[in-house]
Amino acid sequence: MTSAPKPALSGVREAVRRTPAYPFTPIDAPIKLDQNESAQDLPPELRQIALERLGQADWNRYPDLHADSLRHKIAAFEDWNPEGVVVTPGSNVLIKLLTELAGVGQTVLSVQPNFSVYGLEASLLGAKSVQVPLNGDFSLPVAGLIHELKEGGPGLLFVTQPHAPTGHLDNEADVRAVLDAAGDDWVAVLDEAYYQFTPHDGRALIRERGNRVSLRTFSKAWGLAGLRLGYALTSPELAANLQKLVSAFNVNVLTQTVAEVALEHPAYMRERAAETVRERERVLSALANHPIYQALPSQANFFLLRTPDADAAFQHLLSRGILVRRQDKLPMLDGCLRVSIGTPQQNDALIAALEGSTEY
Known part of the structure; x- marks a missing residue:
């Protein structure tokens, strides 16, 4: 009896073979509003x-x-114990390492829709992924998450504030209720990539329990996405275990030097974050009464634009030299585009392009 042929690259783990690549195709455009x-x-x-x-x-x-000198500068900026700071080339690396830390052979719990890297890393590493649908207003499904936390586990919990890709910010009581329900059986991660654009700061919640982690990044408000640098704030005990998974010498001298200079001059970051918030509210206000598009509320440096036809709207904007990100294949986001807040001039061009589009 002839045995079934082995799949190509059978030495590659099945979990890797079946997982799709990160969903991004670069497109050149004069006004780039697609990557937050x-x-x-x-x-x-x-x-x-x-x-x-x-x-x-x-x-x-x-x-x-x-990245020891950088860790200490981050700790001083965040008023955090440097022994509880872990630095890597981008917070997506930390998501991968946290999945290795607490997800492999266990459960990765998040919401749906969410930042795709949570699910991708769970799939690549063979962890069980559970995603609870958001409420209709994009708020946290508190009861559903608490049920999964009580019935499942141990594992890894991701709560994103403000949420990506919707830009929704939950009230602290709901966030606390979910984090408290994680108890000791879960590593509870508060992903705060966009916190500078909100009145929210989760450090007090993280300090309450040693198994909680805040993820932060230099890619957004700091304007340093090209450096690829993110960090975790957590307890010294959890940081020591997470650090075991970080490759030695993983932050290069270029990245470390530039980030240290930025941390020594944080006023520019705060001023730009405030300007982004003002521009976000201006754009949302300008689009509030659009006859066919719906600009959804946001507390991040981006917003969702709900359209009758995402492809047509995407192509219309691209024809005007404006690149945005389609999100219409995600659950609950039919017809949605994700639009980053640009400079005032770029935002003017966006408003003009959308105001000039009243039919397809």
């Missing part, structure tokens, strides 16, 4: 300081083992 980046780069004077320091750095030497 900052519309502005590091200020020129700070860039010059960073370049001068790089000119004096030893490029032939390995950087700090665990």
Whole structure:
């Protein structure tokens, strides 16, 4: 009897073979509003300081083992114990490592829709993924999450505030109720990539229990997406275990130097975050009475635009040189595009392009 042929690359784990790649196709456009980046780069004077320091750095030497000097600067900025700070090249790396820490052979719990990397990493690593649908207003399904936390586990919980991709910000009581329900059996992660654009700051919630983690990034309000740098704030005990999974010397001297300069001059970040919030509210107000598009409320540096036909709306904007991100294949987001807040001039162009579109 002939045995069934083995699949190609049978040495690759089945979980990896069956998991799709990260869903992103780059497109060139004059106005790029598709990736929730900052519309502005590091200020020129700070860039010059960073370049001068790089000119004096030893490029032939390995950087700090665990980005130690940067960890201490982050800790000072966040008023956090440096032993509870873990730094990696992007918070998506931390999502992967947290899945290795608490998800493999266990459960990864989040909501639906969500940041796709949660589910991708769970799938790649063979963890059980449970996603509870958001409420109709995009708020946290508190009862559903608490049920899963009580009935399942142990594992890894992701709560995103404000939520991506909707931009919804939940009240603290609901967030606390979910985190409290995680008890000791779950590592509870509060993903705060966009917290600078809200009145929310979850550090007090994280301090209440040693198995809680805040994820933060330099990619959004700091305007440093090109550096790829994120960090976790947690207890020293959990940080010590998470750090075991981080590759040695994982933050290079370029990234560390530029981030340290930024941390020494945080006023620019706060000013730009405030400007982004003002621009977000201006854009949402300008689109509030559009005859066919619905600009949904947001507390992030992006918003969802619900349209009758996402493809037609996407192509219309692209024809005007404006690139946004389609989200219409996600649950609950039929017809939706995700639009980042740009510079005032870019936002003016967006408003004009949308106001000029009253039919397809």
